[in-house]
Amino acid sequence: MLQYELIKKNTDCSARLGQLKLAHGVIDTPIFMPVGTQATVKTLNSEDLYEIGAGIILSNTYHLYLRPGEELIEKAGGLHGFMNWKRGILTDSGGFQVFSLSKLRQINDEGVYFNSHIDGSKHFLTPEKVMEIEQKLGADIAMCFDELVPYPCSYEEAEKAVQRTTLWAQRCKDTHNRTDQALFGIIQGNVFPDLREKSARDLKALDFHGYGIGGLSVGEPKTDMYAMLDLMDKILPWEKPRYLMGVGAPEDLLEGVRRGVDMFDCVLPTRLARHGSAYTHEGRITVRNASYAEDFRPLDSACNCWVCRNHSRAYIRHLIKAGEILAHRLLTYHNVYFLVKMMERIRTAIKEDRFMEFYHEFLGEYQV
């Protein structure tokens, strides 16, 4: 099940306030989905995520298929039961990981042969198989299996991938039958406007519950990404949710929302944490740097998260230098909180029909 309700659109841009009804709860959009690749948002537990206010998280089909396997997760009551998470989950289709992580052996219209990045074992994924896996994982939203092309790539390559992505989307739709799970199509087309348009129209014709915009933020200039989003905003049906896949830097969240995007996910907050960096309202800081050794202020003076209320930059830097896992945990908590709260503020601004004002206010302080 999935119902999307468009509540309000701003007058001077395409920012949209909406509500998504999922099998596990109702979420307000636009929203940021923290990434829990292997059935955990790295270092955090469900309590942390409830406290932060995350309404939906993303988990990776490719990883879970390889380890621990969808059969085990199904036995545990699906991903919700396995990881004990009571709110929304979206699973990607594994398309992106097959092309970026694994040793790709062969791709044809039938599917993809690849070797596991874990143990080198051989696997063959088809749209039908991916649907079987995602239905066993049992997320609230499943994504169609798609073909991703790198940036840069030739027009011909991108065109072929769009055709195949449409073909596979049709087969996903034909296979998918879990009524408590929504299915989203994924639009490809690299940075070629006519291919993006074709892909969007193809998938629109298949009438999915929502649409993922894939294959962006893979190295192309930001202006290209924004142009593609402008185009999508014109073509995609207003009554369906739009999800910009793998994008989540604060400035990109703003650019996406401005162009009508409702959903985002990104590993950046957790990855930055691993590297000792934190978001602040003035931009990113690298807390591991020596300049923070005696800085007894919180990570972000404007933040009200548990970490900022309780710990100093100096303490967190010490934990990083000492190789303590708690550093990773505290930074992850803060970074995820930062983005979740940013989306809350974005929703409030849209509600007040002042998103572009918020956009300028935020970027006036935040150094990209």
Added chain:
Amino acid sequence: MLQYELIKKNTDCSARLGQLKLAHGVIDTPIFMPVGTQATVKTLNSEDLYEIGAGIILSNTYHLYLRPGEELIEKAGGLHGFMNWKRGILTDSGGFQVFSLSKLRQINDEGVYFNSHIDGSKHFLTPEKVMEIEQKLGADIAMCFDELVPYPCSYEEAEKAVQRTTLWAQRCKDTHNRTDQALFGIIQGNVFPDLREKSARDLKALDFHGYGIGGLSVGEPKTDMYAMLDLMDKILPWEKPRYLMGVGAPEDLLEGVRRGVDMFDCVLPTRLARHGSAYTHEGRITVRNASYAEDFRPLDSACNCWVCRNHSRAYIRHLIKAGEILAHRLLTYHNVYFLVKMMERIRTAIKEDRFMEFYHEFLGEYQV
């Protein structure tokens, strides 16, 4: 400040119920102190430890002196301010680490020359310097600087270390002047009864706030450790707390309490967690083993901790296999909870004058 009140002693053994008033709270004894070597109990934050019910934690002077340095911690308001922990803290003296972790260069009656295990830098620690460091760290309880000998060692070596430990204890006492911090002497003597007795009497004469029993559980037979504890029970003043240093396996907690020990610390619960093991009321299990792959029961069916109420062995095993830090965190939380709750049950049993009954009940189920 430190006040110890002996509340009750059992009739058929030396188990004691007591209360320790510290600068940061009142704790009931016997108690287990989780170890926060580098100003963090690995993977856990203060909230977790409050929730678990830990009343006092141990932190390591040697590590904190080397990194981030006692000056920085003093600026942050001492260890309590630095790590934001509002309950009790005990700092060891660094004696054990100087002898076990660092490259020891030279020891004489004045102090110890050693090279840092982190960067090889040269350091010289004396009783006076250790007191200066511990007073800057500002724990509720500081330990005297002592000399540790390995097991096995010659009588002469052990005798020399006892003499030096007494000499150093006197110098620690002469130097220490922080009135909100208690100072404990450390009894050495290896497994030689007459040396242990001499050490205990020497330190007793110096009238410390409490007494650490050091240099045990370093490889000697358990029967030797128990014999030394029996001896200490006879010699140490009943009106002062007794702390068995570095000992914390469940069976040893029972053996210690039975012989009149009030305080314990041990890295075992956190170390076992790192290795994928958990305490249960039936003994330790290694959750990383394949046999737990589809085991959807909690770590310990008799445990009421957050982890056992929310997660399965199968999920935690998956996290271990996937290299997820959350595994380490969940196992640490559970293992520390297990020991803290075990001590609560021990205190209840002593209160009811049935400690030895509890001892047999516990060991009837728990496979060592």
